Amino acid sequence: MYVAVKGGERAIDNAHDWLAEERRGPEDVAELGVAQIKTQLSLAVNRVMAEGSLFDPDLAALAIKQSRGDLIEAIFLIRAYRTTLPRFGYSAPVETGAMACDRRISATFKDVPGGQVLGPTFDYTHRLLDFALEAEGLDRAAEVEPEVHPVMPRVSQFLNKEGLIQDEPRPEVDETPGDLTREPLELPAARPLRLQALTRGDEGFVLSMAYSTQRGYAKNHPFVGELRIGTVPVEMEIPELGFAIEIGEVVLTECETVNQFTGSKTEPAQFTRGYGLVFGQTERKAISMALVDRALRWKELGEDDKGAPAQDEEFVLYHADNIQATGFLEHIKLPHYVDFQSELELVRKLRREADMRQQMREAAE
Template sequence: MYVAVKGGEAAINNAHRLLADRRRGDRSLPSVTIDQIVEQLGLAVDRVMAEASLYDRSLAALAVRQARGDMIEAIFLLRAYRTTLPRFGATVPVDTAGMKVERRISATYKDLPGGQLLGPTFDYTHRLLDPSLLSDEQVEEPVRKQAGGEEVMRVSDILAHEGLIEPDGEFPEDHEAGDLTREPMEFPMSRDLRLQALARGDEGFLLALGYSTQRGYGRNHPFVGEIRIGEVEVEMDIAELGFAVPLGRIRVTECQMVNQFKGSSKAPPQFTRGYGLVFGQSERKAMAMSLVDRALRAEELGEDIIAPAQDEEFVISHCDNVQATGFVEHLKLPHYVDFQAELGLVRKMRSDIDKARSKARSGDNLSQEAAE
């Protein structure tokens, strides 16, 4: 990854001072606080946590503030900090069936068990600028948080009861989950590693790929089986105790996409699954992730790989926005020697072409004189 550049120390220090000055902005205005970012720019904080793979709202808010609102720079900052943290172990898989649900919708069943819960969403807003938000005055009473936490049946369980959807995938008992942050990337990847990469992948990139599958580049015909947003309990096995100990609760978004499947030599006609799970309220990201996850299962299900979203190496190698940013932005760094070498090469090629053309014209003139 390209990250650093050497230059004049004084110039770099001045650039840092200017950046800090622009970050602070007009001194006559109050400085934005970390708590304000956490509470009022929560979706930005959630995205930074998700794509940095670190669940800490205050640190994510700090990164957003330090990056002046540049999401990818904030993600980069938080990932860099993450590498300094010690690791004490791995948690057991979270049970999203026991989620304390804040939002839960399905596009496949209107009257599903447990009901639809709209929760906080932009889905039904008019997408018109609200002039009242120009004022700092609070004119509305805060909404009381609803109690919840009861376990509700999944849409996939309804289809599974009729045998119409593929079963949940299961790994062997001795399977150890991989870790993209500590192991070199190799292809083909197991699905758990692939989902890790998608969970920390760039939302915009995955959104574009998910959109491409809906336009025919991947043969997906998706339905949102279920989207859930809420808190889940995180537990960790303690070998000395012999049982799992709760560490706390985190907020996540889960999407189960149900996809039409006509069958193949490897599987009968049925519905297949695409899955997305990300930190915080990141609904669009979870949906895009589940669309791409399903597309990347093409080989597993005996489908032809004909579209970019089905190409595992293409998707996984390009979905990481920190790596993409490093590689693209390194073009800003000095390339004087390289450019001079190419400049000399282009000049020589132009000179060779001009000489060849001049020689060809001389030959044509001689031929014409001989003919006369």
């Protein structure tokens, strides 16, 4: 017979203690501090903030430490904490065109006003292990002062001068987008909700969906019209004052892709756009998001449904959320003793019936 595991609360407490020991690691190694994670593992911090829907580098770093580097667990912690915070207002839409860029590149125009700003990136490094990083305590090379770049015009504006790229439809003034952090996703979803789901979605999943479009599933040929990373001010309307004031700044990655469009019965041949916007320096996610966003726009652009996964709104949006996926996946490791007993008894019954039928056939022969 199969019996329930024994141990109860004492076993769980012991598991927690063991987890804390594993998190701390050997005592002869210096403990990893939250400040170190925040400043030296900033890309991991950025991902946790983006998929956790909370811009707070300190909390994201704390969550990474608590989760022993399991980023999905850290995202789970951030989202859970986020639900405890009171909401006292909404910020005004940020103006990414006024971004103070640390990095700004275009794959469509070489000589763009403002120039190509490479910024801090792995794009031009050799993918070789740098064993010099093991040598702790050595003097660093002279630090490079970051350049201050003026506001740069959008690359898509150059195409717009000739009417070669589709104008983005402007929402009505009183049209407030839904909020996925407060209301469940309902289908069909408008583009603002789709973009929210993608920016909160698992980076690996969104990357895979984007890759599938490049390999021919929902084929659309993308160019990175512009990728920019930088700081934008956040403003909030204060009813008592009657105007908006700046309450802080956030670092964002924005990607706008330029995609081929052969035209339709009502639209001439032109380029269309895909869009991605993510917290922090998260360019792989932003590019992937833009490709998937463009694939999901097939219906509004009058294109054919090729039946590709990236074109399936329900498939993409319901499976992109790594917290939903983790909860559903990991619940199967929790006790299911009663369910398994019923399945076990059913299998035994079916085997007994099959044996009886076999014996009857043999007797008849």
